Amino acid sequence: MIGLPKTEDQKRPIMRAYSxxxxxxxxxxxxxxxxxEDGPLTSRLQGIELGxxxxxxxxxxxxxVLDALLPGxxxxxxxxxxxxxPFASLVRDPxxxxxxxxxxxxxxxxxxxxxxxxxxxxxxxxxxPLVGEMVVREDGTPRLKLITSxxxxxxxxxxxxxxxIESGKLFEEAGTPALNPETDRVMICGSKxxxxxxxxxxxxxxLKEGSNSQPAEFVVEKSFVG
Ligand code: A2P
Numbered sequence: 742m743i744g745l746p747k748t749e750d751q752k753r754p755i756m757r758a759y760s761x762x763x764x765x766x767x768x769x770x771x772x773x774x775x776x777x778e779d780g781p782l783t784s785r786l787q788g789i790e791l792g793x794x795x796x797x798x799x800x801x802x803x804x805x806v807l808d809a810l811l812p813g814x815x816x817x818x819x820x821x822x823x824x825x826x827p828f829a830s831l832v833r834d835p836x837x838x839x840x841x842x843x844x845x846x847x848x849x850x851x852x853x854x855x856x857x858x859x860x861x862x863x864x865x866x867x868x869x870p871l872v873g874e875m876v877v878r879e880d881g882t883p884r885l886k887l888i889t890s891x892x893x894x895x896x897x898x899x900x901x902x903x904x905x906i907e908s909g910k911l912f913e914e915a916g917t918p919a920l921n922p923e924t925d926r927v928m929i930c931g932s933k934x935x936x937x938x939x940x941x942x943x944x945x946x947x948l949k950e951g952s953n954s955q956p957a958e959f960v961v962e963k964s965f966v967g
Pocket of ligand 1: 821822849850851891892893901902903931932934935936938939
């Protein structure tokens with residue numbers, strides 16, 4: 742939960758659930774948010790300056806953790822909008838590459854500008870001192886791939902993640918076979934509707950939802966703040 746100190750006309754501070762976008766090992770915390778012009782929190786949050794106070798909940802919670810997944814060959818991370826945030830953390834974590842040979846992140850947004858953060862973050866990873874060497878194989882082929890699609894503007898790949906999975910276009914683009922419970926693990930983060938629809942689709946391939954106490958083939962997390 743993050744928020745800002747209450748203003749004079751507020752009874753209590755406004756707090757919202759955010760995903761931590763920085764990796765687990767980092768000594769800085771990074772968050773990824775949209776800016777809502779008249780939003781109670783983000784209208785103010787976007788104006789913070791160095792030295793301002795930001796409130797932070799004491800206890801982080803979440804279900805998008807590698808421990809809730811069984812070992813496998815390939816890890817898929819399906820995100821829409823700011824649902825990319827938890828994957829911004831995981832793609833910078835060496836443990837992700839220690840557990841999976843191939844990591845494919847998808848990011849679907851309405852418009853091109855919303856893809857800037859994910860595209861920059863992933864393309865800069867090759868120069869990262871910690872995971873730079875993990876994101877490519879010795880023969881130069883990528884172990885980490887970012888597949889982007891847009892739903893309301895032209896782009897090389899168009900359409901919702903659900904449409905791309907159903908049509909098989911996603912697997913064509915990734916150069917992989919379709920989802921298979923033997924080899925593939927999936928994490929999903931986006932709006933409630935996106936999660937429900939994508940999870941239902943993933944289940945049709947035979948993957949089951951996992952938890953820390955009972956790891957399985959996929960996990961989901963709602964990105965609470967739009
Ligand atoms: P679309 O433009 O077709 O609604 P939002 O900002 O509404 O969360 O949307 C972010 C992205 O997620 C958009 O590209 C949107 O596509 C897509 N999206 C919205 N709802 C779903 C859903 N139920 N399943 C898959 N993708 C979705």
